Amino acid sequence: MAALKELFKGATKKSISKVDEYVDLDLSDYEEVIENEPAEMYIRIAELNNLNELPDLKKEVYDGNMLLVDISLLKRDKFNLDRAIKELKQVVEDVHGDIAGVGEEQVIVAPMGVRIDRSKIFGGK
């Protein structure tokens, strides 16, 4: 029984609480991993600090994963930022993926078969 309870814990815990009930939202609260599901693709979150990290980032895209890269720390170093973007763009050309800036401080790098929609589906600009 304990095992069964454990099995359903994740699934039922949330659905029991009433939708209309006030809950103070903690972002970590819904950072829940659905375990043991096979993943075809991973979304990796990265902060780009310097060019030494580029080979690992590029490998992720070659491996078919998506990157959401925070470039805010490189914004003042336009030389290296531009070089990083150029290299990521080259990977995207190689794998027929996609790359786009989101706002001023993030870049999405998408692997083969994934396209970034440039028009916000909600929200201006």
Added chain:
Amino acid sequence: MAALKELFKGATKKSISKVDEYVDLDLSDYEEVIENEPAEMYIRIAELNNLNELPDLKKEVYDGNMLLVDISLLKRDKFNLDRAIKELKQVVEDVHGDIAGVGEEQVIVAPMGVRIDRSKIFGGK
């Protein structure tokens, strides 16, 4: 010849410029769509302003697309934010996708087969 030139324009323009050359980076500069490639999945960027937008957002995930949702405008309205997150989480459970907060103002909602890596591959916390 003109057609051929046009064909290679996108690909060669960037690679001709020297890597070491200083270029003032314009984010829109690398927001380039690779046209005419079939996409299995789209990444849609959205700003969540109110709950009326939820059905369209949910449809995207059911359709197999990924969302990067800016929730900053709903942050002060915890009641609606929590409700929105609950609904998106329900979709993710339905389709065996994934959902996670990125920083304090963004939520990634991933469709079936896509997992969000919680550990930043670079950069602390």
